[in-house]
Amino acid sequence: MIAPTPDSSPVLQLEHVSRRRGGRPAVRELDLSLAGGQVLGLLGVNGAGKSTTLSMIAGALRPDGGTIRLDSRDFAEYPELARQRLGWLPERAPLWPELTSSEHLDAHGRLRGLRGTALRQARERIIERLELQPLLRRLAGALSQGQRQRLGLACALLHEPALLVLDEPGNALDPVQTATLRTLIREQAAAGTAVILSTHLLAEVIAVCSRVAILHEGVLHHDGPVAADDHATLERRFFDIAMAGGAQAA
Amino acid sequence: MSTFAVMRLELRRLFVRPLGWVLGALTLAELAWRFILLLGNFLAMQVRLAALPSAPGFTDMAGVPLLSSLLTGGFIPFGFTELALIVVPLLAMSTLAGERGNGTLPLLFGTGQSATAIVLGKYLALMAWLLLWLALTLAMPLSLAHATHIDWGKLAAATLGMVLLLAALAAIGVACSAFASHPAIAATAGILLVLALCSIQLGAQSAGVNNGLINWLALPTHLEPLLRGLVSTADIVWFVLLTALALALAVRRVAAEKERG
Numbered sequence: 001m002i003a004p005t006p007d008s009s010p011v012l013q014l015e016h017v018s019r020r021r022g023g024r025p026a027v028r029e030l031d032l033s034l035a036g037g038q039v040l041g042l043l044g045v046n047g048a049g050k051s052t053t054l055s056m057i058a059g060a061l062r063p064d065g066g067t068i069r070l071d072s073r074d075f076a077e078y079p080e081l082a083r084q085r086l087g088w089l090p091e092r093a094p095l096w097p098e099l100t101s102s103e104h105l106d107a108h109g110r111l112r113g114l115r116g117t118a119l120r121q122a123r124e125r126i127i128e129r130l131e132l133q134p135l136l137r138r139l140a141g142a143l144s145q146g147q148r149q150r151l152g153l154a155c156a157l158l159h160e161p162a163l164l165v166l167d168e169p170g171n172a173l174d175p176v177q178t179a180t181l182r183t184l185i186r187e188q189a190a191a192g193t194a195v196i197l198s199t200h201l202l203a204e205v206i207a208v209c210s211r212v213a214i215l216h217e218g219v220l221h222h223d224g225p226v227a228a229d230d231h232a233t234l235e236r237r238f239f240d241i242a243m244a245g246g247a248q249a250a
Numbered sequence: 251m252s253t254f255a256v257m258r259l260e261l262r263r264l265f266v267r268p269l270g271w272v273l274g275a276l277t278l279a280e281l282a283w284r285f286i287l288l289l290g291n292f293l294a295m296q297v298r299l300a301a302l303p304s305a306p307g308f309t310d311m312a313g314v315p316l317l318s319s320l321l322t323g324g325f326i327p328f329g330f331t332e333l334a335l336i337v338v339p340l341l342a343m344s345t346l347a348g349e350r351g352n353g354t355l356p357l358l359f360g361t362g363q364s365a366t367a368i369v370l371g372k373y374l375a376l377m378a379w380l381l382l383w384l385a386l387t388l389a390m391p392l393s394l395a396h397a398t399h400i401d402w403g404k405l406a407a408a409t410l411g412m413v414l415l416l417a418a419l420a421a422i423g424v425a426c427s428a429f430a431s432h433p434a435i436a437a438t439a440g441i442l443l444v445l446a447l448c449s450i451q452l453g454a455q456s457a458g459v460n461n462g463l464i465n466w467l468a469l470p471t472h473l474e475p476l477l478r479g480l481v482s483t484a485d486i487v488w489f490v491l492l493t494a495l496a497l498a499l500a501v502r503r504v505a506a507e508k509e510r511g
């Protein structure tokens with residue numbers, strides 16, 4: 001069991017992280033750090049490198065260069081950190097269609113190292129919190145996109161991770177589900193969890209994030225507190241970066 | 251522990267999908283029919299066999315032939331071995347190619363599972379299903395143990411041969427699934443590969459060559475002695491090497507996928 005680091009040090013640190021995909025650089029020399037309780041919104045147009053960055057943070061993709069540290073430990077040297085300290089909801093919440101929601105929770109718990117009473121308690125807690133009781137016996141393949149997102153989120157939160165990675169979590173959610181998701185993210189942050197979420201919705205960033213990082217063509221162009229930006233300022237900044245990048249590419 | 255978590259998940263998926271149940275039910279029905287025919291043939295020949303000094307018994311005429319047509323020739327098609335050549339690639343096809351299609355393979359990486367744990371977990375789950383299938387098949391001749399004389403040594407050697415065969419076929423199936431983009435491609439590649447392994451020596455044999463590398467490579471060369479009751483370390487090593495090679499290739503491919511994305 002890897003002990004967590006003291007609260008003062010950042011939960012997540014990215015140092016000069018780079019990754020090529022499909023023969024072109026998807027992420028270039030990315031530096032980021034995130035402390036417990038912070039919610040970082042990773043903003044960018046489609047193809048900006050958001051999902052690649054999150055996949056690397058989640059341990060699903062290895063960086064070509066640079067270092068990712070979780071709890072001040074190099075992810076490459078301690079791959080088991082992902083199991084214990086990280087929860088990840090990939091884009092479109094991939095699930096096993098032939099398994100029920102209940103079986104998903106059990107499988108994710110075991111994959112995260114939970115057993116016996118610990119698994120049972122974690123299940124009960126997350127079922128109550130995300131109101132999953134009506135979905136428990138339903139096959140994942142029969143769930144709506146919003147329900148899939150909810151189940152995926154439950155699987156990501158089951159083991160109480162120190163870092164929660166959410167890839168476009170607001171996709172396909174209705175307004176009520178969106179509001180519930182935002183409340184949940186705020187609660188997680190209040191409990192000390194570091195949250196990083198990718199989105200291309202400025203409103204989502206304004207609503208839940210304490211920090212925003214704007215990524216364009218794999219390069220970090222802006223990293224600062226959201227409080228300093230209102231919607232109009234953030235929108236202008238975002239479009240300036242996206243258009244400038246587009247003009248450069250042209 | 252990660253391997254067992256992956257194994258448990260895969261086993262659950264195997265048991266809730268209809269494919270496993272359909273394949274299991276159909277093949278066991280066919281094997282039961284084959285066993286009844288073999289038993290009928292054995293009973294019909296009792297009078298003639300009684301006159302022979304070292305006549306073949308129940309194990310030679312019904313027990314082991316249930317497991318393979320290699321010894322019985324064209325008497326009745328589709329023994330356990332012949333069915334396994336089709337069933338195992340079909341069951342293995344979704345192990346990794348299916349995960350890739352669902353988008354759940356990165357999710358497994360994201361839970362901190364290594365490529366080795368993922369491949370071994372899936373392989374062990376598949377082996378658990380296949381060993382249950384073999385046990386149900388063996389229950390047919392064993393159910394007559396109280397009424398006839400079973401050559402336990404010969405049956406044990408043949409059973410060992412089946413276990414080694416299933417281990418090798420499952421490893422090949424998982425490797426094909428690791429390399430294929432779609433389960434159907436994995437199944438086709440797996441079936442063709444095992445059929446090639448079974449027939450690679452036929453040309454050489456028809457030309458009168460009964461030893462050499464090509465015969466050593468062929469699966470029947472190593473399975474047939476076990477079905478005849480001859481347990482040789484060289485044959486066991488051949489199966490173990492084939493299994494290890496296929497699993498190593500699968501692990502490499504899955505690890506490369508994590509690297510490549």
